Amino acid sequence: MNLNRLALYLCVLSTLVGICWADDLLPSWTDAPSKKAIIAFVENVTNKDSSGFVPVAERIAVFDNDGTLWPENPLPFQIAFSIDELRRQLPEHPEWKDDKFIQSALAGDIAPLLADHYKGLFHLVAVTGSGMTTTAFAARVRDWLVTAKHPKFAKPYDQLTYQPMQEVLAYLRSNGFKTFLVSGGGSDFMRVFSERVYGIVPEQVLGSHAAVVYELRTDGPVLLKTMNSLFVDDGPGKPEAIHQFIGRRPIACFGNSDGDKAMLEYTTMANPHPSLGVIVHHTDSEREYAYDAHPKSSGKLVAALADAPKRNWIIVDMKTDWRTIFAD
Amino acid sequence: MNLNRLALYLCVLSTLVGICWADDLLPSWTDAPSKKAIIAFVENVTNKDSSGFVPVAERIAVFDNDGTLWPENPLPFQIAFSIDELRRQLPEHPEWKDDKFIQSALAGDIAPLLADHYKGLFHLVAVTGSGMTTTAFAARVRDWLVTAKHPKFAKPYDQLTYQPMQEVLAYLRSNGFKTFLVSGGGSDFMRVFSERVYGIVPEQVLGSHAAVVYELRTDGPVLLKTMNSLFVDDGPGKPEAIHQFIGRRPIACFGNSDGDKAMLEYTTMANPHPSLGVIVHHTDSEREYAYDAHPKSSGKLVAALADAPKRNWIIVDMKTDWRTIFAD
Numbered sequence: 001m002n003l004n005r006l007a008l009y010l011c012v013l014s015t016l017v018g019i020c021w022a023d024d025l026l027p028s029w030t031d032a033p034s035k036k037a038i039i040a041f042v043e044n045v046t047n048k049d050s051s052g053f054v055p056v057a058e059r060i061a062v063f064d065n066d067g068t069l070w071p072e073n074p075l076p077f078q079i080a081f082s083i084d085e086l087r088r089q090l091p092e093h094p095e096w097k098d099d100k101f102i103q104s105a106l107a108g109d110i111a112p113l114l115a116d117h118y119k120g121l122f123h124l125v126a127v128t129g130s131g132m133t134t135t136a137f138a139a140r141v142r143d144w145l146v147t148a149k150h151p152k153f154a155k156p157y158d159q160l161t162y163q164p165m166q167e168v169l170a171y172l173r174s175n176g177f178k179t180f181l182v183s184g185g186g187s188d189f190m191r192v193f194s195e196r197v198y199g200i201v202p203e204q205v206l207g208s209h210a211a212v213v214y215e216l217r218t219d220g221p222v223l224l225k226t227m228n229s230l231f232v233d234d235g236p237g238k239p240e241a242i243h244q245f246i247g248r249r250p251i252a253c254f255g256n257s258d259g260d261k262a263m264l265e266y267t268t269m270a271n272p273h274p275s276l277g278v279i280v281h282h283t284d285s286e287r288e289y290a291y292d293a294h295p296k297s298s299g300k301l302v303a304a305l306a307d308a309p310k311r312n313w314i315i316v317d318m319k320t321d322w323r324t325i326f327a328d
Numbered sequence: 329m330n331l332n333r334l335a336l337y338l339c340v341l342s343t344l345v346g347i348c349w350a351d352d353l354l355p356s357w358t359d360a361p362s363k364k365a366i367i368a369f370v371e372n373v374t375n376k377d378s379s380g381f382v383p384v385a386e387r388i389a390v391f392d393n394d395g396t397l398w399p400e401n402p403l404p405f406q407i408a409f410s411i412d413e414l415r416r417q418l419p420e421h422p423e424w425k426d427d428k429f430i431q432s433a434l435a436g437d438i439a440p441l442l443a444d445h446y447k448g449l450f451h452l453v454a455v456t457g458s459g460m461t462t463t464a465f466a467a468r469v470r471d472w473l474v475t476a477k478h479p480k481f482a483k484p485y486d487q488l489t490y491q492p493m494q495e496v497l498a499y500l501r502s503n504g505f506k507t508f509l510v511s512g513g514g515s516d517f518m519r520v521f522s523e524r525v526y527g528i529v530p531e532q533v534l535g536s537h538a539a540v541v542y543e544l545r546t547d548g549p550v551l552l553k554t555m556n557s558l559f560v561d562d563g564p565g566k567p568e569a570i571h572q573f574i575g576r577r578p579i580a581c582f583g584n585s586d587g588d589k590a591m592l593e594y595t596t597m598a599n600p601h602p603s604l605g606v607i608v609h610h611t612d613s614e615r616e617y618a619y620d621a622h623p624k625s626s627g628k629l630v631a632a633l634a635d636a637p638k639r640n641w642i643i644v645d646m647k648t649d650w651r652t653i654f655a656d
Contacts, residue, residue: 057529134571178531191575201385202575203506203531212571214564214590220598221590223571229557236542243462243540243551245573247519247530262542262549270548 026171028164032321034278037314038168041276045251046175052274054251056176061252062242062263063169065183065190065207067299068256068280069198070161071150073289075110075297077157078189079121081144085128102127110297118298125186126210126227133222134188134212141192153326158193163327165254165280169198172252180204180250182242184234184259184298188225206245208233234259239266256280257295261304264313277313279304284319354499356492360649362606365642366496369604373579374503380602382579384504389580390570390591391497393511393518393535395627396584396608397526398489399478401617403438403625405485406517407449409472413456430455438625446626453514454538454555461550462516462540469520481654486521491655493582493608497526500580508532508578510570510591512562512626516553534573536561562587567594584608585623589632596639605641607632612647 029035045054066072075083083105086096096102101120104112113120129137145158153160169179181190181200187207194200210230212223233241239262242250253260253267256279268277281301282291292301308315318325357363373382394400403411411433414424424430429448432440441448457465473486481488497507509518509528515535522528538558540551561569567590570578581588581595584607596605609629610619620629636643646653 057523060531187572187575195385203388203573205575209572212568214567214594216590216593216597221567221594223568239542239549240540240551244515244537245531247515247533262544265544266542266549269544 026164026167028167028322028324030321030323032317034314034316034321038171038276038278041252041274042172042175045274054273058248058251058273059172059175059177060180060246060248060250061172061177062180062182062238062246062250062254062267063165064238064255064257064260064263065181065185067282068162068254068260069165069169069181070157071288072299073291073296074151076121076185077150078125078185079113079297080148080150080157081141081189082121082124082128084144084148085140086124089128099127114297121298122208122230122232125208126230129186129188130210130225130227133224135222137188137225138192141189145193158197159327161197161327162280162322163324164322166198166327168254169200173199177252178204180206180242180246182206182233182238182263184208184232206233206241208237236262238263242266250275252276252278254278254280255304256282257299257301258303259298259300261307264304264311268311268313277308277311278316279308279313280316281305281318283317284322284325287325288318290319354492354495356495356650356652358649358651360645362642362644362649366499366604366606369580369602370500370503373602382601386576386579386601387500387503387505388508388574388576388578389500389505390508390510390566390574390578390582390595391493392566392583392585392588392591393509393513395610396490396582396588397493397497397509398485399616400627401619401624402479404449404513405478406453406513407441407625408476408478408485409469409517410449410452410456412472412476413468414452417456427455442625449626450536450558450560453536454558457514457516458538458553458555461552463550465516465553466520469517473521486525487655489525489655490608490650491652492650494526494655496582497528501527505580506532508534508570508574510534510561510566512536512560512587515561534561534569536565564590566591570594578603580604580606582606582608583632584610585627585629586631587626587628589635592632592639592641596641605636605639606644607636607641608644609633609646611645612650612653615653616646618647 025039026035044050044052047053063069066076086102086105101113101123105124145156150157150160172179179200181194185207187205187209190207191202191205194205211226211228213226215222215224249271250267251273253264255264264277268275282289353367354363372378372380375381391397394404414430414433429441429451433452473484478485478488500507507528509522513535515533515537518535519530519533522533539554539556541554543550543552577599578595579601581592583592592605596603610617
């Protein structure tokens with residue numbers, strides 16, 4: 001074989017490898033515009049010759065959790081945990097018979113918990129997530145994840161992450177991005193599984209939280225979970241938390257509801273870098289759920305959907321854009 | 329040259345390289361017990377064959393800033409910034425003539441600001457650090473760092489970091505550690521210079537902070553700095569902030585005052601991993617400052633120093649343990 005022919009073979013080979021590699025990107029996605037937009041964005045910001053190149057340290061991507069990385073139906077999973085905790089602890093708390101939110105939850109009547117910006121839901125989360133050490137709380141969540149199963153999918157909750165989004169997380173990280181959870185769920189709840197399930201380390205988890213109190217006990221230091229100074233990481237709270245915890249603007253943001261609208265704006269509007277805003281639209285009643293304006297519990301998507309065209313936010317149609325929904 | 333002789337040469341060469349490398353570790357430190365303790369700790373937790381091995385993801389090191397990575401005399405640098413800001417803004421604020429803390433500060437009378445857990449100092453920080461966007465505040469700090477000079481050392485404040493501590497930061501990072509600032513200074517203040525000066529990215533800076541408020545303006549999203557929900561990242565606030573922001577216990581902690589005592593306890597007591605607690609003791613009145621029980625402003629060191637022996641915390645004697653104080 002002469003050298004020219006060898007060069008030709010190598011060229012063909014490398015092209016084939018390149019095509020295969022491109023096919024391997026986000027394999028659970030169909031060849032939809034959403035997939036193409038994500039890949040085009042990543043290729044632009046990581047290309048040193050592109051005017052849109054972004055240094056590695058500034059490649060910050062933020063992800064909502066409930067409804068974006070795993071379902072939030074029929075209830076956000078942390079609410080399912082809280083209700084299971086209420087049942088478990090009920091015998092020790094006779095005073096709960098006078099608590100209307102707790103009684104609603106135990107009766108499976110969720111509507112009253114949603115009024116007034118989910119006031120009842122946060123109350124449940126607070127009741128079942130305070131008055132113990134952070135270590136004791138984490139142990140309860142860990143136990144629950146082992147035993148509880150989702151009512152529709154009959155699997156442990158942490159086995160219900162969306163495979164296409166797992167691929168996006170891995171794809172971004174392999175391109176130098178730091179991936180953060182920015183979610184209305186509790187930080188202490190999400191940190192129990194975020195590293196194992198998403199590969200997101202605890203210091204990259206921003207969630208709702210209340211004050212903890214340091215105490216030095218004879219067997220060592222502990223932090224007590226309280227209900228004071230509750231911070232709700234939703235709506236405008238999301239860019240506020242991003243500033244407090246991350247301290248710079250993300251360039252990529254993935255959400256699924258109006259609670260993510262402010263975070264999408266903060267990521268994509270007047271950002272000196274190229275940016276990507278993505279909304280996961282729940283359109284698949286068979287394989288998952290279909291909702292936007294009228295969700296069963298959380299996840300209302302109206303204002304962000306209306307703004308999407310003028311903000312150039314990408315809409316992911318779960319039914320058509322995702323070949324598979326759940327990680328196996 | 330035969331192969332045996334080549335192998336011998338290579339062995340001698342690699343040994344020499346090894347010795348030189350060891351000599352290069354922390355070159356601004358004398359051969360003091362403190363240096364040896366830091367190196368022994370790092371070698372233990374990074375050695376896969378050691379029972380004390382710690383996986384990379386759990387190698388979290390936390391550093392106080394004022395008095396630990398740079399001086400806090402004659403005033404913490406952020407207070408110097410605040411007083412300069414008061415002077416600059418004075419013409420626009422006639423109402424400040426009735427503010428006793430502001431009048432004290434402008435008169436150079438610092439003592440009244442220190443009473444009641446630094447109440448006056450926090451007031452100054454709030455007055456000069458709220459009521460503007462986070463971007464505007466960062467620009468002010470940036471301007472100040474360019475123009476202001478330290479009264480004793482006649483250099484810009486951000487050129488006064490401790491060279492031996494810069495070496496510790498780099499040494500830990502080269503061994504897989506993530507380095508965090510955990511300081512009473514404001515997050516928004518420290519993030520202006522932390523990446524450039526210490527190599528610590530904004531998302532690894534934990535400081536005092538108050539609520540920011542998200543607002544979508546016609547020219548883009550902003551965050552307004554307020555004085556609400558002030559969180560003081562000092563004393564027990566440090567382990568509390570570490571939990572909220574990092575979500576797991578550090579294995580190495582560097583501080584210099586009683587304000588770091590809780591963070592040292594949280595790092596070193598009943599930690600399942602090996603851990604390191606280090607206190608920088610200001611003993612060098614010529615090259616820097618000498619103080620512990622009676623500092624000029626912040627930096628009191630009594631309780632933590634008393635606890636050091638029983639907690640196995642390492643004391644760094646700045647005068648004897650550091651060959652040089654400042655980075656050049």
